[in-house]
Amino acid sequence: MNKIWDFIAENPMAAVIAGGEIGFWVAIVAGLAARYLLKLKRTSVVLLLLTPVIDLVVLVATVIDLRNGATANFVHGLAAVYLGFSVVFGHSMIKWADVRFAHRFAGGPPPPPKPRGREKTRAEWRDWFKCVLACGLAAGVLLLLIFMVGGTEQVDPLWGWLPRLGVVTAIWFATGPLWQELSPKGERVKEGARR
Numbered sequence: 709m710n711k712i713w714d715f716i717a718e719n720p721m722a723a724v725i726a727g728g729e730i731g732f733w734v735a736i737v738a739g740l741a742a743r744y745l746l747k748l749k750r751t752s753v754v755l756l757l758l759t760p761v762i763d764l765v766v767l768v769a770t771v772i773d774l775r776n777g778a779t780a781n782f783v784h785g786l787a788a789v790y791l792g793f794s795v796v797f798g799h800s801m802i803k804w805a806d807v808r809f810a811h812r813f814a815g816g817p818p819p820p821p822k823p824r825g826r827e828k829t830r831a832e833w834r835d836w837f838k839c840v841l842a843c844g845l846a847a848g849v850l851l852l853l854i855f856m857v858g859g860t861e862q863v864d865p866l867w868g869w870l871p872r873l874g875v876v877t878a879i880w881f882a883t884g885p886l887w888q889e890l891s892p893k894g895e896r897v898k899e900g901a902r903r
Contacts (some may be wrong), residue, residue: 721773721783725790728766732794735759735804744814756802763794767849774857785850785869792846794839832885839880843873 711818717724739755742748770787810816823831847870854863 719783724769728762731762740809763791765831767791780836780865785866788849789846796842829888832888836885843877868875879898893896
């Protein structure tokens with residue numbers, strides 16, 4: 709446990725990112741609880757609208773940390789990646805949670821079954837394109853950080869994140885749409901017939 713506290717003491721941005729992720733899910737759960745359990749629709753909307761604000765706080769904290777002279781490290785790059793993925797996938801994660809919360813606590817319809825067959829292939833392609841968009845946004849944030857701080861040795865570690873983002877998109881492609889496309893056609897037909 710001491711190692712965790714030492715890491716956070718040496719990398720305060722790690723605490724900001726962890727707090728951002730925790731805050732993201734707390735805002736979602738609180739927003740859904742307000743909507744379905746307390747019947748407070750306006751409060752629910754406000755709480756759910758906090759999710760992008762949390763992303764903005766993480767970004768601003770990263771900029772402030774670097775502008776105050778911190779040397780960029782893995783955690784600063786992770787903040788940019790967190791922001792990219794949170795912005796692109798945040799709405800679908802809220803929608804996913806909303807359907808399940810409504811079903812469990814408000815008598816809503818059950819969540820739709822997992823897609824199969826061609827629909828599964830289309831879903832894999834959609835998610836991969838969202839991954840590309842998230843990585844593109846993260847790369848844009850990284851470049852913004854690099855040029856805002858001044859492109860010095862202070863931000864050199866951020867350049868290393870750009871190839872990592874390429875690796876993420878390649879792995880996602882191989883394990884998602886490519887895997888689905890290469891799966892035997894008979895399996896896809898059987899999956900579609902089971903619907």
